[in-house]
Amino acid sequence: MPVNLTLLIEGEEEIGSENLEAFVAKHRAALAADIAVVSDTNQFARGVPSITYGLRGLVYMEVFLTGPSHDLHSGLFGGAVPNPANVLGELIASLHDRDGRVNIPGFYDDVLELSQAERDMWAGLPFDEKAFADGLGLTVLSGEKGYTTLQRRWARPTCDVNGITTGYQGPGAKTVIPSKASAKVSMRLVPNQNAEKIAAAFEAAMKERCPANVAITFARHGLSPAALVPMDSLPMKLAGQALELGFGKKPVFMREGGSIPVVGLFKRMLGVDTLLVGFSLPDDRIHSPNEKFDLDCLHNGARTAAALYERLSHLK
Amino acid sequence: MPVNLTLLIEGEEEIGSENLEAFVAKHRAALAADIAVVSDTNQFARGVPSITYGLRGLVYMEVFLTGPSHDLHSGLFGGAVPNPANVLGELIASLHDRDGRVNIPGFYDDVLELSQAERDMWAGLPFDEKAFADGLGLTVLSGEKGYTTLQRRWARPTCDVNGITTGYQGPGAKTVIPSKASAKVSMRLVPNQNAEKIAAAFEAAMKERCPANVAITFARHGLSPAALVPMDSLPMKLAGQALELGFGKKPVFMREGGSIPVVGLFKRMLGVDTLLVGFSLPDDRIHSPNEKFDLDCLHNGARTAAALYERLSHLK
Numbered sequence: 156m157p158v159n160l161t162l163l164i165e166g167e168e169e170i171g172s173e174n175l176e177a178f179v180a181k182h183r184a185a186l187a188a189d190i191a192v193v194s195d196t197n198q199f200a201r202g203v204p205s206i207t208y209g210l211r212g213l214v215y216m217e218v219f220l221t222g223p224s225h226d227l228h229s230g231l232f233g234g235a236v237p238n239p240a241n242v243l244g245e246l247i248a249s250l251h252d253r254d255g256r257v258n259i260p261g262f263y264d265d266v267l268e269l270s271q272a273e274r275d276m277w278a279g280l281p282f283d284e285k286a287f288a289d290g291l292g293l294t295v296l297s298g299e300k301g302y303t304t305l306q307r308r309w310a311r312p313t314c315d316v317n318g319i320t321t322g323y324q325g326p327g328a329k330t331v332i333p334s335k336a337s338a339k340v341s342m343r344l345v346p347n348q349n350a351e352k353i354a355a356a357f358e359a360a361m362k363e364r365c366p367a368n369v370a371i372t373f374a375r376h377g378l379s380p381a382a383l384v385p386m387d388s389l390p391m392k393l394a395g396q397a398l399e400l401g402f403g404k405k406p407v408f409m410r411e412g413g414s415i416p417v418v419g420l421f422k423r424m425l426g427v428d429t430l431l432v433g434f435s436l437p438d439d440r441i442h443s444p445n446e447k448f449d450l451d452c453l454h455n456g457a458r459t460a461a462a463l464y465e466r467l468s469h470l471k
Numbered sequence: 472m473p474v475n476l477t478l479l480i481e482g483e484e485e486i487g488s489e490n491l492e493a494f495v496a497k498h499r500a501a502l503a504a505d506i507a508v509v510s511d512t513n514q515f516a517r518g519v520p521s522i523t524y525g526l527r528g529l530v531y532m533e534v535f536l537t538g539p540s541h542d543l544h545s546g547l548f549g550g551a552v553p554n555p556a557n558v559l560g561e562l563i564a565s566l567h568d569r570d571g572r573v574n575i576p577g578f579y580d581d582v583l584e585l586s587q588a589e590r591d592m593w594a595g596l597p598f599d600e601k602a603f604a605d606g607l608g609l610t611v612l613s614g615e616k617g618y619t620t621l622q623r624r625w626a627r628p629t630c631d632v633n634g635i636t637t638g639y640q641g642p643g644a645k646t647v648i649p650s651k652a653s654a655k656v657s658m659r660l661v662p663n664q665n666a667e668k669i670a671a672a673f674e675a676a677m678k679e680r681c682p683a684n685v686a687i688t689f690a691r692h693g694l695s696p697a698a699l700v701p702m703d704s705l706p707m708k709l710a711g712q713a714l715e716l717g718f719g720k721k722p723v724f725m726r727e728g729g730s731i732p733v734v735g736l737f738k739r740m741l742g743v744d745t746l747l748v749g750f751s752l753p754d755d756r757i758h759s760p761n762e763k764f765d766l767d768c769l770h771n772g773a774r775t776a777a778a779l780y781e782r783l784s785h786l787k
Contacts, residue, residue, distance in 0.1 A: 171643075211546060215644045224608025228758075229631045230527060230729025233659050234623040237613040240632035240654075244563025251557065292540025295684040297553040307550040315545045316556035317647050322634030323655060327487075328531045328692035330657060330729075331633050338556075339639060341646060343549050368611040376644035413546025413646075442544075 157468035161186060165417070169442075171377065172416060179424050189470050190390045191421050192463065194456070196433030199409050200281060204402040204455070206394055207431035209309065209410035210418060212344035212381035214354045215317075217374040218246065218361055219337045227332040237368045239336040240321040247338060249364050250314045254300040257314045257342070259360045262353065267346040267383070269310050277305050280407060309410035312353075313343040339376070343412060350378035379416040384428050393466035394430045401459025432463065473784035477502060481733070487693065488732060495740050505786050506706045507737050508779065510772070512749030515725050516597055520718040520771070522710055523747035525625065525726035526734060528660035528697035530670045531633075533690040534562065534677055535653045542638075543648040553684045555652040556637040563654060565680050566630045570616040573630045573658070575676045578669065583662040583699070585626050593621050596723060625726035629659040655692070659728060666694035695732040700744050709782040710746045717775025748779065 163186065165175055179186060196207040222239035223232070252258045269277075284304055288296050298307040307313075321336035323329035342353060358373050365371045384391065386408055398406040411431075418429045434456030440446050479502065481491055495502060512523040538555040539548070568574045585593075600620055604612050614623040623629075637652035639645035658669060674689050681687045700707065702724055714722040727747075734745045750772030756762050 213546070213646070215646070217644075222609070227607065228729060229629070229633060229657055230529070230659060231727070232607070232624065233631045233657075233728060234627050234629040235612055235614045235620045236607060236609065238631050240635055241563060241567065241630075243635075244560045244566075244632065244654075247557060247560025248564030250560075291543065291548070291552060293538070293552065293684050296551055297682065297684060298551045304551045308548065311550050313545070313550040314557075315549045315554050315648055316560065316638065317545060317645060318638030318640050318649070319556055319559075319635045319652070320640045322632065324634050324636045328533075328655065328657070329633060330529070330531070332631055333634070336635070338560075339644065341545055341549075341644070343546060366613065368609050368613060411547070412549060413544060 156464060158464050160464065161188060168417070175417065176420060176424070179420060183425065186425055188425070188427050190467065191418075191427050191429040193415060193418065193429050193431055194433045194460075195415055196411055196431045197435050197437055197439075198433070198452070199407050201436055202404075203281060204398045204404065204406040204459075205409045205433075206391060206398065206406050207411050207433065208384045208386050208391065208408050209346065210382045210415055210431070211309070211312070211412050212348065212350055212379045212419065213341060213414045213416075214344060214350050214357065214378050215339070215341040215376040216354060216357055217337060217339050217376060218243070219335070219372045219374070220365070221335050221370040222368070223332065223334050226334050229330040229332050232332055236332060237366055238332050239369055240333050242366060242369050243319065243321060243336040243338055246361055246364055247316055247340075249360075250340070255298050256300070257312060259314070259353075259356050261356045262312065265347040265349060265352075266312060269306060273310075274306070276408060277303070277309075280305065280409065308412040310345055312345050312348060314340065315343075316340050343414070344381045346381045346383040348381065350380050354378055377416075379414055380419045382415070382418040382422065382429070384430065388428070389470060390428065390430055390467070393469060394432050394463060397459050397463035397466045398432065400462040401457075402455045430463075432459065434459070472780060474780050476780065477504060484733070491733065492736060492740070495736060499741065502741055504741070504743050506783065507734075507743050507745040509731060509734065509745050509747055510749045510776075511731055512727055512747045513751050513753055513755075514749070514768070515723050517752055518720075519597060520714045520720065520722040520775075521725045521749075522707065522714065522722050523727050523749065524700045524702050524707065524724050525662065526698045526731050526747070527625070527628070527728050528664065528666055528695045528735065529657060529730045529732075530660060530666050530673065530694050531655070531657040531692040532670060532673055533653060533655050533692060534559070535651070535688045535690070536681070537651050537686040538684070539648065539650050542650050545646040545648050548648055552648060553682055554648050555685055556649050558682060558685050559635065559637060559652040559654055562677055562680055563632055563656075565676075566656070571614050572616070573628060575630070575669075575672050577672045578628065581663040581665060581668075582628060585622060589626075590622070592724060593619070593625075596621065596725065624728040626661055628661050628664060630656065631659075632656050659730070660697045662697045662699040664697065666696050670694055693732075695730055696735045698731070698734040698738065698745070700746065704744070705786060706744065706746055706783070709785060710748050710779060713775050713779035713782045714748065716778040717773075718771045746779075748775065750775070
């Protein structure tokens with residue numbers, strides 16, 4: 156090999172990487188490197204090799220409400236007691252304004268806005284909005300006013316409810332006023348937003364908006380910052396050359412809306428940037444039944460990887 | 472017996488009385504009567520024998536939302552697609568205004584307001600609001616502005632969420648944008664509100680407030696009107712005399728917030744009013760573990776029943 160290569164293999168990413176941070180901390184010296192390479196990303200589309208230069212971060216919260224100390228009959232008590240299921244709806248509704256912006260004080264304070272160069276570059280990507288919507292069974296897309304679909308997915312922070320549990324969930328009717336209601340709510344972060352600050356702002360807003368006779372508590376299920384790799388850096392240039400060798404055409408630069416927490420971890424703990432050079436396709440159905448990986452992605456990807464290690468030998 | 476007595480015994484009330492209406496329709500002639508007697512109500516408190524002269528009705532709806540055709544990854548899609556869990560929160564929040572009034576156009580149009588005489592009578596009932604709140608684990612009660620707790624429970628219509636199902640409900644986190652979200656929502660009705668009209672108004676309001684790219688459908692799990700028995704009628708006077716004989720003291724007049732659908736059914740199909748003369752106590756824990764019925768309620772109730780049939784022989 157023309158470079159010194161350290162392989163870090165982890166098998167816990169899908170269950171929250173509970174041991175990774177301690178492992179990296181313990182092996183800081185052995186993991187020292189000029190650059191990291193992670194291939195957990197997509198090509199933009201079939202035949203469009205890509206370097207991903209940005210990822211969103213994540214703040215995943217759970218909100219727990221308690222009203223009356225036990226479930227109540229909605230006839231005997233309805234109208235005279237706080238209903239935590241209704242209150243939960245009100246709290247959720249308060250999370251966005253009419254323009255689709257997240258309605259939490261301070262939420263956008265640190266958001267890094269897109270440069271005109273990035274806007275122009277993304278506008279040139281072969282993105283078929285109608286096919287994208289069709290694939291989701293939607294006639295019209297939604298989102299924050301003033302941004303395109305790619306901008307909303309890659310460069311704008313979000314606030315989505317991922318699950319709600321309260322009251323009776325079986326078939327038919329039960330006239331219960333539930334004692335408890337809870338929601339899982341996650342926020343995707345963009346570069347420069349601070350996960351700890353956003354989590355605290357979320358909790359403060361929810362507390363302030365919750366009526367005094369409903370108790371509110373929180374759990375934090377995961378905080379990770381967004382990642383952004385400078386596009387004009389030498390490693391990016393070398394990765395671009397490797398992809399061109401592997402796929403026979405110049406790659407595009409893209410971001411992704413998901414999170415790869417290890418990228419932030421490497422940056423924070425090791426001071427190392429990560430090249431996100433992945434070979435899969437948007438229709439690979441990752442994590443789903445009938446997951447696949449195309450053979451030409453395998454072959455072009457293997458050629459790219461070989462070229463990449465050769466190219467990275469020119470880093471210093 | 473000094474009266475002709477027809478016993479109608481039903482064993483399906485707790486599972487929705489699916490066969491009762493057809494049975495009553497078929498036996499209309501045999502069920503003809505001057506008055507009906509139902510003892511499915513409470514004393515106001517221990518030692519306060521009561522005649523219940525009003526019940527609330529019920530409209531029980533379920534709302535089903537569908538956004539994207541399948542669950543989506545909140546990182547890859549969040550911010551660009553409608554999230555039916557968030558939309559459900561917005562619809563629920565829209566159900567009340569800041570004064571705790573139900574925010575559905577036309578909802579209060581037919582509501583029968585309380586007379587001053589009723590307000591005065593209720594204000595004289597031995598109701599301990601602090602003990603009531605304490606028993607529910609609440610420091611402060613909630614409800615529609617401008618009404619007392621008894622008025623809110625007995626004479627004002629409500630809109631309560633009874634259950635919500637959407638997304639991931641297990642422990643920890645899952646970054647899903649759910650395809651579907653649903654809520655069970657029931658409204659307690661007061662005299663003169665029309666259940667069919669309220670159900671239609673609810674559906675129209677929810678449809679109008681739902682974004683175009685989220686599909687909305689409904690199920691109706693039960694519609695029954697409120698009931699009100701004239702307090703100054705001869706049957707009421709006779710029932711009052713019977714209670715005084717049975718318990719050794721004059722009864723109070725009260726309403727209840729729950730629904731006894733057969734009362735409306737008798738009125739609608741047979742033209743017969745119902746006397747609600749019940750003997751249980753608010754702490755009997757009906758439908759709950761450790762349900763009980765006090766022996767003095769049994770004895771006083773039996774004396775009342777004997778007196779009631781004698782008194783009702785004076786109806787004509």
